[in-house]
Amino acid sequence: MAILIDQNTRVIVQGITGREGQARTRLMLDYGTNVIGGVTPGKGGASVLGLPVFNSCKDAAASLGPLDLSVLFVPAAGIKEAALDAIDAGVKLLVLVADRVPVWDAMEIAKAAAAKGAKFVGPNTLGIASPGRAVAGMIGGRAESAREWFKPPLPGGTGVGIISRSGGMSSSTAYYCGQAGVRISSIVHIGGDAVLGLRIPDIAALFQDDPQTDAIVVFGEIGGSQEEELAELITSGKVTKPVIAYIGGKAATSGTRFSHAGAIIEGNRGTHAGKVGALRGAGATVVEAFGELPQAVAGVLRSHGSKSLMTDAERRAVWTTGVTRIEPNSVAVRGHDIAGLMGHTSFGATVYLILTGKLPDEKVGRLMDAILVSSIDHGATPPSCLAARTVASTGASLSASVAAGIMSINRHHGGAIEDAARYLGTLLAKAKSLTTSAAANSADFASALEAIATEEVTRIKSSGDRISGFGHRIHTKDPRTARLFELAAVAGLSDRGPTHMAAARAVERAFAAIGRPLPINVDGALGAILADLGMDPRVFNGLFMIARTPGLVAHVVEEQTREKPMRRIDPVNHAYDGPSGK
Numbered sequence: 001m002a003i004l005i006d007q008n009t010r011v012i013v014q015g016i017t018g019r020e021g022q023a024r025t026r027l028m029l030d031y032g033t034n035v036i037g038g039v040t041p042g043k044g045g046a047s048v049l050g051l052p053v054f055n056s057c058k059d060a061a062a063s064l065g066p067l068d069l070s071v072l073f074v075p076a077a078g079i080k081e082a083a084l085d086a087i088d089a090g091v092k093l094l095v096l097v098a099d100r101v102p103v104w105d106a107m108e109i110a111k112a113a114a115a116k117g118a119k120f121v122g123p124n125t126l127g128i129a130s131p132g133r134a135v136a137g138m139i140g141g142r143a144e145s146a147r148e149w150f151k152p153p154l155p156g157g158t159g160v161g162i163i164s165r166s167g168g169m170s171s172s173t174a175y176y177c178g179q180a181g182v183r184i185s186s187i188v189h190i191g192g193d194a195v196l197g198l199r200i201p202d203i204a205a206l207f208q209d210d211p212q213t214d215a216i217v218v219f220g221e222i223g224g225s226q227e228e229e230l231a232e233l234i235t236s237g238k239v240t241k242p243v244i245a246y247i248g249g250k251a252a253t254s255g256t257r258f259s260h261a262g263a264i265i266e267g268n269r270g271t272h273a274g275k276v277g278a279l280r281g282a283g284a285t286v287v288e289a290f291g292e293l294p295q296a297v298a299g300v301l302r303s304h305g306s307k308s309l310m311t312d313a314e315r316r317a318v319w320t321t322g323v324t325r326i327e328p329n330s331v332a333v334r335g336h337d338i339a340g341l342m343g344h345t346s347f348g349a350t351v352y353l354i355l356t357g358k359l360p361d362e363k364v365g366r367l368m369d370a371i372l373v374s375s376i377d378h379g380a381t382p383p384s385c386l387a388a389r390t391v392a393s394t395g396a397s398l399s400a401s402v403a404a405g406i407m408s409i410n411r412h413h414g415g416a417i418e419d420a421a422r423y424l425g426t427l428l429a430k431a432k433s434l435t436t437s438a439a440a441n442s443a444d445f446a447s448a449l450e451a452i453a454t455e456e457v458t459r460i461k462s463s464g465d466r467i468s469g470f471g472h473r474i475h476t477k478d479p480r481t482a483r484l485f486e487l488a489a490v491a492g493l494s495d496r497g498p499t500h501m502a503a504a505r506a507v508e509r510a511f512a513a514i515g516r517p518l519p520i521n522v523d524g525a526l527g528a529i530l531a532d533l534g535m536d537p538r539v540f541n542g543l544f545m546i547a548r549t550p551g552l553v554a555h556v557v558e559e560q561t562r563e564k565p566m567r568r569i570d571p572v573n574h575a576y577d578g579p580s581g582k
């Protein structure tokens, strides 16, 4: 996870019904932030952008469950009350957007937060952003722009962490680093007030521990001692990642306030020269002009062969795909060099790789091959074959004819794989709800599953409902099922315990027990096995298309070479005249 927020962080917005609250919640949702509700006292029961509104964070937590982070779009006058509400409700991270928060209120919030182990960013902050994952506050504006400007680390790669004391410059620093080809792990605007929650040294420590951050970029300012404290962390070896900084306010003299309340030089403390000297003395790179910062960052990254640097094409990209990377003389599927896969990895294993992002072990690869083979063809009567042959008989091209066949693969043709997987999943969930999780592998679970299956079969018998994955209009014992289950066992899957395969077996037994044998058919077997492999049911119909395509090609070519155009194709009365044998 990125520091402070990622796509799974459960976010609530206080002041969600207000002007900024509504507008920014829309942008946060667009970006992918997991906003689950909002709070405005007196407006509980309302809904904003489809999200429920509560009177207090306590009510929100009671209804929605634990809340990880709250963004407060509440004006300064109400911020203390709102923050204490969030802290009391167990929220562990607050983002206090409001400016002009009284110092005493900020101090009371800090005390309450410390007592409950909570942290806060701000006040007077634009918030935090973890590119590609989530934003809390106002960094980045429109989601499309933010996606284009701030590129996240690649899987297994890194980015730089940005800490800024200026709101506007937090986005600008990230933007110009991006233009210089630098990926960003997180951006934190710590706020410009004199009393703050998380400060530069705290965020630097988080970046130091973050495996996706390999350098820290700081937009500092005169005033206070945050930059000097960071220098101490570097000197003491607590921050070892490269630090590249710019300190604003060089021209300010003692007593001048530089834009923000916290940016003031008092006597000799907090001067520009003092901060630059401390950071440089500790080994950080400090640039004189802001315009030099992006290239300085890129230069430091280049010097240590960083994974935070982008190619020009990656820098120009306005959208991304995680499926296949194409570069001159290189093709990589889900990060695996295609030449390396060829000759070593079977087609089934590679299909698994492209659909799940993971390369399976050899046994699962063999199982995937068997899955594709099991559905390669089922004669001339299925709708996809009839559709492909009918279109082929008009003189249509191979692609049009095969596409016609593919287009008939749908909910009622091939769709039973997904339906069966989902149905077996509901039986498993019911059985799990009858047993404790600790007992999920035990005899208790097996008897709960058996009871659920019996209940289901009784229900189906009286309602006349059909269930996907059981019985076949031709086969009383589908030859493909037994073989698939056999290979699944070899691959380490089990038809016992809390598995879809076990649920399928339980239903099959329950049907047999009432004297109505409805064996698991190939779709039921495939649905159960693919679900037990942890694959997303949304791809199951696609897997069927992949498997059936060679069969369709064979039928289309045969139709166009053997038969007369525009013949009337009898859907039933035809015979096989290919080679005999097994």
Ligand SMILES: CC(C)(COP(=O)(O)OP(=O)(O)OC[C@H]1O[C@@H](n2cnc3c(N)ncnc32)[C@H](O)[C@@H]1OP(=O)(O)O)[C@@H](O)C(=O)NCCC(=O)NCCS
Pocket: 014, 015, 016, 017, 018, 019, 020, 021, 039, 040, 041, 043, 072, 073, 074, 075, 076, 078, 081, 082, 097, 098, 099, 100, 124, 125, 126, 166, 167, 168
């Ligand atoms: C925080 C801020 C953005 C709010 O502005 P706003 O959205 O225009 O204010 P609104 O009055 O429209 O909305 C505030 C909402 O908070 C609600 N609110 C007040 N107290 C609350 C509490 N304890 N809990 C939850 N919500 C509360 C209000 O009821 C109001 O909602 P409503 O309009 O439905 O009644 C603004 O006050 C501010 O500080 N702006 C500057 C921010 C900034 O620049 N930060 C620094 C960046 S560098």
